[in-house]
Structures are given as C-alpha cells and as structure tokens.
Amino acid sequence: MNRTLAQVLSVVFHPLLLPTYLFAVILYYMPTATLTLPYRIRWIVLSMIFFTTFIIPGVAAYSLVRLGHLDSIEMDRREQRSLPLLFTGICYALTSYLLYREPSFDAIFYFVMGVIAASVFLTYIITQFWKISAHSMGMGGGLGLLLVLNWVAPDAMMIGPIALGILLTGVVLSARLSLHAHTPAEVYGGFGSGFLLALGAAYAGL
Numbered sequence: 001m002n003r004t005l006a007q008v009l010s011v012v013f014h015p016l017l018l019p020t021y022l023f024a025v026i027l028y029y030m031p032t033a034t035l036t037l038p039y040r041i042r043w044i045v046l047s048m049i050f051f052t053t054f055i056i057p058g059v060a061a062y063s064l065v066r067l068g069h070l071d072s073i074e075m076d077r078r079e080q081r082s083l084p085l086l087f088t089g090i091c092y093a094l095t096s097y098l099l100y101r102e103p104s105f106d107a108i109f110y111f112v113m114g115v116i117a118a119s120v121f122l123t124y125i126i127t128q129f130w131k132i133s134a135h136s137m138g139m140g141g142g143l144g145l146l147l148v149l150n151w152v153a154p155d156a157m158m159i160g161p162i163a164l165g166i167l168l169t170g171v172v173l174s175a176r177l178s179l180h181a182h183t184p185a186e187v188y189g190g191f192g193s194g195f196l197l198a199l200g201a202a203y204a205g206l
Helices: 003-012 018-028 039-066 082-101 107-127 134-152 159-178 184-205
Strands: none
Touching (some): 003 159, 018 107, 039 082, 107 184, 134 184, 159 184
C-alpha cells in the first residue's frame, strides 16, 4: 500500500474517532423505532460523544507532546502510551456513566460506550508489556459491535454497515502493516482482542 494512503487511513480511522463513527451509525442509520431518543436532539448526543472521546483525549495528548512527555502525537514508543491510554479510558468510562445516568438514553448507548471504554483499558493493560495495535483493537471492537447491533435489532438491516466495516477493517490493518507501525502479531492480536471483547460483552450483558 502507498505510504501516503496508509498514513491518511491511519488518521481518518484513528481510534479516538471510532466512537463518533459508531454512534453516528446508531443514531442515524438504525430505524427510529428501535431508539426512544427524539431524532431532533440526536446531534447533541453525537456532539457530546465527539467532544468527550476525541477532543478531550486529543488535547491531552497534544499537551503531553508540548510538555515533552511524548515524542510525538503518534506515540510510537510503547512505554509512552500508558498515560494517554489511561486518561482516554477514564474519559470513556465517564462518558459511559453519563449515558447511564440519563434515563432518556437507550441502554444500547451506555452498553456500546462501556465496551469501547473496556477496550481502551484492555489496550492499556496489554501495553504495559506489549505494543498491541490500538487501531486494530478499535476496528475489531467496532466490527464486533456492529454484529451485536444486528443481533439486538435485526430490523435495522445492518448488513451494509457490517460489509463496510469488514472492508475498512482490512484496509486499516493493511495500512498499519504497510507503515511498519506494528508487527503482524500486534495487528492481528489487537483485532482479535477487540472483536472478542465486543462479542463477549454482548453475550454476558444482553
């Protein structure tokens, strides 16, 4: 794969952006009948997800670079990933709690956000001894959650998003390998961990 294309794909499908993409599918693709949240205010929820899962962690990572705690925003060195991952996991867990506390939100909202938060904490734990691919963890978890959504709401006709998710997962994993950002084991291990976490959480909690 062309290096420039691989870099673009790595940015567009950065793990911090995946929650926003997934919630956009939930809020605007799934049938209105499957969600109780009024359509006219769904953009507020999506904006909140974007702010708490991308803006806040992104600003924090940039601040760490400016302060000299990180070499770069890409965090190529495994030992520098722990603090940003921990902070991001806390942000995601708090977002899950906020979704849980608000009775007007459907249960699928905080379930999905909770799985995403768990995947970040799992990445943080594994990163203590192995440079697992966060991109692959995110793509695997996202694909797994699309399958879960198809299971809990079969009328949603999720075949399109699932097919697109499979295609994009393959492309993003190939991009990470092309950039030599990770070994094949780190990439496939990340995908498998995220995918199985999503399915396992659904089996245990739904």
